[in-house]
Amino acid sequence: MSTTLYSLAFGVGTQNRQGQWLEVFYALPLHAPASELVDTVKPLLGYEGGNQAIAITHQKATELAQALRTLEPAQSALLTRLAESQRPLVATLLAEDAALTSTPEAYLKLHLLSHRLVKPHGQSLAGIFPLLPNVAWTSEGAVDLSELAERQLEARLKGQLLEVFSVDKFPKMTDYVVPSGVRIADSARIRLGAYIGEGTTVMHEGFVNFNAGTEGPGMIEGRVSAGVFVGNGSDLGGGCSTMGTLSGGGNIVISVGEGCLIGANAGIGIPLGDRNVVEAGLYITAGTKVTLLDDQNNVVNVVKARDLAGQTDLLFRRNSQNGMVECKTNKTATELNEALHAHN
Incomplete structure (x- = not known):
């Protein structure tokens, strides 16, 4: 009977003097590896199921390389190189996408994100923080x-x-993987586990956390926090704070649609639909009271920002005379009311 896995990777890493893992580098992680590959490596590793990080000797790496020579040439070549190293080696096999139980497992899931094999919020990262040692x-x-x-x-x-x-706890992403087609002005500001899409530019003050990122293309000049996924063609202005939340039981994702602009020192606490604009300096939380204006600048309603989550073609601004947060749309009052009722 063939065996399927959620992920499989061969890695080389660093341990402290007590033999505890500090970090693991996976050059070629696999998501949903072929069952033929899994069936080949199982007996060599003594793998009997579940999520496991199995320490392997350099001799074992050589045996694995020989077994995969024709089946998976790229993995075979990697294992040949690993066998030449004097560093600790590990084979990490994840039977399912479940809560993490070891440091090698945690590093594998971070690699899956930065290698663009899984998108933010696409896998469980429950239990990750205790498994990532705080290191220099x-x-x-x-x-x-x-x-x-x-x-x-x-x-x-x-x-x-x-x-x-x-x-x-987190290293910088570029020490482990540099995705194709990106520009990163300051690599120290991109954590391993960030998903940086093709065509993305991250400027000097841009920051992308783990389990967050950009679909690309787009420009990041502010902060993309854990759980946030920015759509194509969006621009996060300098100093902006796009806030997502990561909790132990799962992720709360705040998505940013295509063609959005979040101005300097602005931020959001709600998902944005396509072609939204948040003016510079304006921070919108889910509970922010927003005065809704139609295409003729008539007041239609006063709602909480969460009621506008995911809607398209909105301009959020602060009225300079009365300080109220306003939302301008190109819809008529009738269309806007219909959209609000449909959302609620």
Whole structure:
């Protein structure tokens, strides 16, 4: 009987002196790998099912490479290279998309996102934070914080400098994968687990969190928080804060449709439909009271912003005279009322 998996990957990583994983690099992760491949590697790994991260020796990597030579040449070539390394190796097999149970599993799911194999909110990341150790990301890779001072001293005694770039649970994405067709001005501002779509430009002040990203093409000049997925042709202006929420039981996604513009120092707490504009400096939460104007600038209704979630061709602005948040549309009053009733 053939076996199917949610994901499979062979990786090389870093462990601390107690043998605990700090991080794992998967050069060629697979989403829904072919059953023939899975059936070939199962007996070699002693895999009997479930979600597992199996440490493999360099000899085992060689055996796997030979077994996959004709079936999966790319994976075979990778395993041949892994067998040459002196670093810890791991084979991670996910039978299903379930809550995470190990650091190698967590890193595999982050890789699936950044390799564009799964979109934000497309898989379970429940339990990820306790499984990602807080480490020092240095010029020599990941270093356990309890070992950092000694490593710094060792470097100094050799006349070298161990530079610490950050202390965090998440590394920067470009140390693991650089997606095709993107421009990233400051790679330190893109976390592993970000989904950066083809044609996306992230400017110097842009930030993209894990489990968030852009479908592309588009420009990011502000913050894309966890759970937010930005549609094609959208522009998030400098300093904007597009807020999503990640919770233990699942993700709450705030999507941004195609052709949207969120101005500088603006932000949203609701999903936007296509061709929406939020003026600079305006922050809209789900409970924000919004005065709705029709195509003739007549007041149609006063609603909460959540009632406008996902609707197209809206302009959100603040009235400079009375301070009220207004929403302008190209619909007539009748069309607008029909759209609101249909939404509710």
